[in-house]
Amino acid sequence: MSDSPQWFDEEAGPVVRPYALIRGRTRSSGDGFDLVATVRAVGDSPGELGPEQQLILRAARSPISVADLAVELDLPVGVIRVLLGDMRDHGLISVTSPSAGGSRSNERILKEVINGLRAL
Amino acid sequence: MDSVLSDDPVALKILIAGGFGVGKTTLVGSISEIRPLRTEEVLSDRGIGVDDLDGVEAKTTTTVAMDFGRITIREGLVVYLFGTPGQERFWFMWDELSYGALGAVVIADTRRLTDCFPSVDYFEQRGTPFVVAVNCFDGADRHSVDDVRIALDLDEDVPVMLCDVRRRTSAKEVMITLVEHSLRTLTSAN
Numbered sequence: 144m145s146d147s148p149q150w151f152d153e154e155a156g157p158v159v160r161p162y163a164l165i166r167g168r169t170r171s172s173g174d175g176f177d178l179v180a181t182v183r184a185v186g187d188s189p190g191e192l193g194p195e196q197q198l199i200l201r202a203a204r205s206p207i208s209v210a211d212l213a214v215e216l217d218l219p220v221g222v223i224r225v226l227l228g229d230m231r232d233h234g235l236i237s238v239t240s241p242s243a244g245g246s247r248s249n250e251r252i253l254k255e256v257i258n259g260l261r262a263l
Numbered sequence: 264m265d266s267v268l269s270d271d272p273v274a275l276k277i278l279i280a281g282g283f284g285v286g287k288t289t290l291v292g293s294i295s296e297i298r299p300l301r302t303e304e305v306l307s308d309r310g311i312g313v314d315d316l317d318g319v320e321a322k323t324t325t326t327v328a329m330d331f332g333r334i335t336i337r338e339g340l341v342v343y344l345f346g347t348p349g350q351e352r353f354w355f356m357w358d359e360l361s362y363g364a365l366g367a368v369v370i371a372d373t374r375r376l377t378d379c380f381p382s383v384d385y386f387e388q389r390g391t392p393f394v395v396a397v398n399c400f401d402g403a404d405r406h407s408v409d410d411v412r413i414a415l416d417l418d419e420d421v422p423v424m425l426c427d428v429r430r431r432t433s434a435k436e437v438m439i440t441l442v443e444h445s446l447r448t449l450t451s452a453n
Contacts, residue, residue, distance in 0.1 A: 177362070177363070178300075179274035179275075210300055210331055213300055213301065213302075214331065217301070219301040219302055220300065241273075241363060250446065250449060252275075256275065256342060256442050260342075260439045263334070263431075
């Protein structure tokens with residue numbers, strides 16, 4: 144066995160570096176998206192989308208969280224947020240903040256969670 | 264029991280905190296489908312000075328992998344677990360993680376109790392409900408629980424419990440204790 148590391152295929156990292164996907168930007172209107180905010184595809188997908196945007200639209204046909212999207216696409220959260228910000232600005236997706244529902248202050252939901260955990 | 268059906272799924276966040284190697288990853292894995300979440304963060308001012316940036320002055324982002332777990336209670340009601348990055352230079356990430364969080368589990372190891380001081384301080388200051396779970400590494404007993412409560416100078420209402428993070432039933436018990444505690448905090452505030 145050779146001592147020098149040999150990286151092949153996926154181990155060598157993505158062919159396109161994550162930040163090249165978003166043209167080097169680290170900021171977008173998606174900065175504030177919570178990790179557990181809900182993303183949904185809305186409207187029809189235009190033809191000229193990049194592969195990552197298409198994957199996001201496909202994954203978001205049913206509601207999905209920002210964190211789950213990052214895992215699904217195997218991209219850092221920061222990159223996902225930039226992509227999502229652009230996509231929302233173009234009316235392709237909706238993003239719902241979890242705090243908007245005030246879920247923390249909902250007694251009924253917490254009781255449901257307790258029962259659900261017991262049943263696991 | 265009727266569930267009010269709503270378009271918006273409810274997503275709840277629970278944070279798993281504690282010192283390095285205390286069992287955060289194991290706890291998340293015991294109770295949920297665990298997946299690594301990659302975050303690439305811009306180093307904050309707080310990170311500068313802690314990170315050794317000699318020779319890499321141009322580096323302004325750092326990759327952080329977080330443990331991320333999901334428990335589906337029912338369709339439209341999901342609990343997300345986030346293992347908080349252990350190093351203090353990632354405090355800035357905690358602010359985001361703890362925003363709107365249902366609560367936190369601080370895992371303690373009686374052999375290195377000081378490791379969990381920063382987590383306890385943090386959640387006390389933020390007013391985030393938390394429980395302290397003493398991981399039984401070396402036969403910790405009931406005595407350990409009392410010692411931990413005194414050593415951490417915890418409020419009476421903060422639950423302290425023994426646990427074995429490798430066991431699903433134990434992990435479940437910790438989660439239930441936390442949500443019950445959050446519920447009590449909530450109802451006493453109203």
